């Protein structure tokens with residue numbers, strides 16, 4: 133676990149702005165690299181205390197994964213940024229939010245820039261889906277928090 | 287037809303000796319399923335909005351009077367664990383009496399809190415909610431498998447100010463001596479308060495199990511206490527009924543640490559009784575009356591034991 137350098141942070145902020153129109157980003161939070169492009173966020177106080185402890189497995193929240201300049205936000209990452217997110221958002225209705233949370237691909241007619249789009253249901257952000265060339269969105273909901281698909285449906 | 291609940295010989299004999307225990311009522315409580323209850327996550331959304339979402343799904347519920355943000359479901363029409371609200375971390379499913387220890391701990395924003403035996407994280411998420419993003423929560427457990435569940439639950443709940451550690455809690459004072467404002471020791475126990483979840487607990491219980499656990503619990507409570515700053519508070523809790531795992535653990539701490547002082551617990555509307563001060567011919571410190579025993583039939587929910595301890599000294 134290592135902190136993002138000021139250069140890396142600047143790059144990330146620029147990408148967040150370019151992809152999602154985010155101006156302020158994770159302002160007061162500390163961002164930590166935790167391997168394979170994954171980034172966690174926490175508070176300064178938390179990091180300070182961590183320097184005293186042993187056996188640390190994780191600090192703070194997993195907020196995003198960055199690879200080749202593309203950013204996939206976790207559910208909590210998108211909720212932290214909240215209405216800072218201005219672009220590349222798909223508004224979901226009740227039927228599609230169910231699909232999203234079951235990680236079932238969703239058809240879309242809209243074209244999005246970047247490889248990911250962020251889902252939104254009412255006022256809640258739901259993390260990213262990967263945009264494929266065939267017009268399908270693949271929600272990146274981790275297996276452990278998907279709504280289970282009933283055996284006799286789809 | 288459900289079969290009849292079986293108690294091991296040892297358990298039947300043990301319970302028959304316990305003061306202030308109604309065995310028929312206890313068996314009836316064991317036969318009943320636990321009520322479904324949950325907390326709404328105010329770290330993510332407004333309480334009212336979350337409750338409205340649930341109402342729209344046809345869930346009806348009642349406020350739990352002893353737990354902030356706690357509700358008990360009145361109609362089990364849907365499986366809450368499969369709802370969007372659960373998957374998004376807008377609610378946390380937690381049994382009603384399990385919410386008591388953190389209410390007694392009463393976390394305040396800005397405090398440093400250690401949850402020494404934290405997995406799978408019901409109480410850690412509750413602490414985090416009351417810290418409201420200020421201060422730090424350290425959530426520790428000894429089991430790698432259970433720490434994975436703890437991490438998932440804290441992620442889903444949206445907790446930023448948390449450090450998850452994998453460690454034998456008994457070793458914590460080696461590097462975190464007098465480091466915390468508050469400590470929760472929700473100790474591993476023989477689980478006689480939650481037999482309704484698993485009848486096998488009553489069938490396989492033996493006095494040796496309680497004795498073995500009592501030893502670990504004594505070490506954990508002393509370790510937790512040593513991690514407290516002077517002026518700090520520790521809450522010790524188990525979901526079991528035996529004196530060895532409850533009052534005798536607190537008695538041990540009082541004997542080992544003279545600056546450990548028991549404090550009153552005041553939870554209006556929760557039914558409970560005070561701690562036992564005499565067992566098997568041995569008298570304990572009278573102060574142990576300040577600890578509380580919740581029997582499964584007191585509120586028709588889980589059985590719990592909770593003690594609140596102050597570390598005397600200037601903070």
Ligand SMILES: C[S@@+](CC[C@H](N)C(=O)[O-])C[C@H]1O[C@@H](n2cnc3c(N)ncnc32)[C@H](O)[C@@H]1O
Nearest residue numbers: 403404405406407408409428429454455472474
């Ligand atoms: C009653 S459960 C805790 C429940 C948890 N507080 C909650 O509310 O979700 C007890 C926990 O203690 C852990 N444990 C057992 N021995 C331990 C030790 N020596 N140090 C730390 N944790 C321990 C177990 O792995 C188990 O997860």
